[in-house]
Amino acid sequence: MSASGLDVRWPFRGNEWFPIIALIKACGVKAMVEHAHRAAANARTPVTSAKYFLQGWRELPPAPPEGTPVYRPTPHSRAVGAPYSSPEDRGIF
Numbered sequence: 001m002s003a004s005g006l007d008v009r010w011p012f013r014g015n016e017w018f019p020i021i022a023l024i025k026a027c028g029v030k031a032m033v034e035h036a037h038r039a040a041a042n043a044r045t046p047v048t049s050a051k052y053f054l055q056g057w058r059e060l061p062p063a064p065p066e067g068t069p070v071y072r073p074t075p076h077s078r079a080v081g082a083p084y085s086s087p088e089d090r091g092i093f
Contacts, residue, residue, distance in 0.1 A: 001050070004033050006040060008050045019054075028063040035060060 001008060012020060023032065035056050040047045047053075 001033055001036060004037065006033070006036055006047075008036075008048055008052070010050045012050075019058075020050075023057050023060070026062050027057065027060040031060050031063065032057050 032053070036047075036050075036053045039053055039056055043052070
């Protein structure tokens with residue numbers, strides 16, 4: 001987090017680290033850091049503790065398995081021409 005420019009305290013002790021480690025394995029550091037930056041930007045007061053992000057981190061989706069291809073739209077995967085204006089134009093009725 002510090003390397004990304006977000007400096008917060010990590011006041012976890014003993015077994016309080018286990019949920020953090022599990023989240024890192026499940027979601028990944030990148031997703032957690034991105035969430036922390038969004039949450040800190042929307043906070044009413046400056047965020048000083050990593051505990052502030054815990055609830056949001058718990059709600060992150062799991063990271064895809066290693067080697068999962070990432071879909072990136074190409075110019076050929078988008079609609080061409082004007083969109084239809086009604087269900088009748090689309091041939092639904």
